Amino acid sequence: MNFFKKQKAKGQLMQAFKSGKLHLTYKNGKTEYFIMPKIHAVIEKRSKMVYVFSIPTGLDPKEIHKKKWVFQQQFGPRVDVLQENKKFTLIVYDGAYQEAFQWSYDDIAPVVYDYKLPIICGKDKNGEWMSYDMVKHPHLLIAGETGSGKSTQVRSILTTLIKTLSPDDLHMYLADMKRSEFHLFRRVEHVEKVCTKPSELMVILQKLKREAQKRGDLLDENEVMHVDDLPRKLPYVLLCIDEVALLKKDKEIMNIVEEVSSIGRALGIFLILSMQRPDAKVLDGKLKINLTVRMGFRCADDYNSRIVGTPGSEDILASEAGRMIMKLEQLQEVQAPFLEDDKAKKVLERYKVERKEEKESIREETNKNQIFGVLDE
Numbered sequence: 552m553n554f555f556k557k558q559k560a561k562g563q564l565m566q567a568f569k570s571g572k573l574h575l576t577y578k579n580g581k582t583e584y585f586i587m588p589k590i591h592a593v594i595e596k597r598s599k600m601v602y603v604f605s606i607p608t609g610l611d612p613k614e615i616h617k618k619k620w621v622f623q624q625q626f627g628p629r630v631d632v633l634q635e636n637k638k639f640t641l642i643v644y645d646g647a648y649q650e651a652f653q654w655s656y657d658d659i660a661p662v663v664y665d666y667k668l669p670i671i672c673g674k675d676k677n678g679e680w681m682s683y684d685m686v687k688h689p690h691l692l693i694a695g696e697t698g699s700g701k702s703t704q705v706r707s708i709l710t711t712l713i714k715t716l717s718p719d720d721l722h723m724y725l726a727d728m729k730r731s732e733f734h735l736f737r738r739v740e741h742v743e744k745v746c747t748k749p750s751e752l753m754v755i756l757q758k759l760k761r762e763a764q765k766r767g768d769l770l771d772e773n774e775v776m777h778v779d780d781l782p783r784k785l786p787y788v789l790l791c792i793d794e795v796a797l798l799k800k801d802k803e804i805m806n807i808v809e810e811v812s813s814i815g816r817a818l819g820i821f822l823i824l825s826m827q828r829p830d831a832k833v834l835d836g837k838l839k840i841n842l843t844v845r846m847g848f849r850c851a852d853d854y855n856s857r858i859v860g861t862p863g864s865e866d867i868l869a870s871e872a873g874r875m876i877m878k879l880e881q882l883q884e885v886q887a888p889f890l891e892d893d894k895a896k897k898v899l900e901r902y903k904v905e906r907k908e909e910k911e912s913i914r915e916e917t918n919k920n921q922i923f924g925v926l927d928e
């Protein structure tokens with residue numbers, strides 16, 4: 552921030568202190584003297600300004616919190632005041648405040664109608680929808696601390712895909728390493744398999760490897776670069792792994808995931824990976840390069856947000872669930888739509904079929920004794 556901008560910002564804060572009488576006053580004869588709070592730093596961050604100040608001894612710290620409205624009058628409605636002893640941090644967010652909002656397919660459908668594989672992200676500060684076509688930007692990483700809104704976002708993305716594409720055009724494989732999220736997608740027509748164990752995921756990955764091989768051969772035979780250019784349409788395949796970091800010690804699994812991330816784009820095989828704590832070891836090498844789209848929900852610190860590739864997500868407040876820094880072509884702050892578990896269940900009800908459950912239970916039964924080769928049919 553240049554010198555003049557910093558001075559102007561300091562002046563505005565001083566003005567707020569004066570208007571709210573947030574200072575000590577003493578008189579010497581007829582003259583009044585003020586002891587003002589001391590401004591230690593003014594830091595400009597992406598989409599916000601941070602002021603650090605301390606108050607003079609004798610001024611009640613509660614006054615600063617009670618008079619938050621003074622800062623709002625000076626800087627606009629979107630301010631936060633944090634306190635550590637005598638030191639305060641005032642955060643002034645720029646732009647309009649993007650309130651939380653509900654997922655509604657009626658609102659989303661017109662936004663995504665011309666995408667082949669639509670990923671709905673949320674709304675930016677101006678209330679504009681953010682979305683993209685996964686066929687153009689394959690492989691997505693979603694990261695964020697517990698309670699930051701990551702699982703809700705995965706739920707919203709998958710539900711939107713199910714509503715938009717037919718089960719002939721999209722085959723989903725869902726790996727739920729925490730056993731907490733994907734149960735509501737069981738028996739959905741588009742969902743080939745929901746698994747919760749690494750051994751089951753390995754079966755899926757072996758299948759996807761063979762599928763990739765077949766698709767690669769087809770591209771060669773037909774002398775085309777992308778499955779969309781084949782004479783016969785093939786379904787897109789989506790593998791979504793929740794809490795992928797739990798698999799980091801499983802080298803064989805991680806190697807195939809990495810391989811899919813490298814070759815999937817042309818073959819119509821895509822990944823959505825989510826993790827609570829960004830792990831530099833998991834996001835290493837090829838995987839890091841190939842997960843081109845990132846959604847960084849609130850994370851612990853700037854070390855973590857750097858690993859995700861979404862600087863600024865460490866500054867998202869705990870009260871801002873569903874807020875993220877998104878990296879597509881550029882970094883952008885986005886509020887994700889809120890889709891509750893119960894509502895998703897209702898939306899998905901009409902896509903549930905008996906057939907798939909039977910198929911799954913048969914597979915699971917077979918898998919008990921024989922892990923490999925089950926899906927070779």
Ligand SMILES: Nc1ncnc2c1ncn2[C@@H]1O[C@H](COP(=O)(O)OP(=O)(O)OP(=O)(O)O)[C@@H](O)[C@H]1O
Pocket residue numbers: 651652695696697698699700701702703704827872873874886887888889890
């Ligand atoms: N898009 C959103 N808009 C508003 N509130 C949200 C949104 N997403 C999540 N929340 C709120 O945050 C809570 C936690 O969300 P969620 O379960 O998605 O977090 P999480 O990061 O996946 O946590 P965990 O890893 O523990 O599952 C929700 O119950 C809801 O109250």
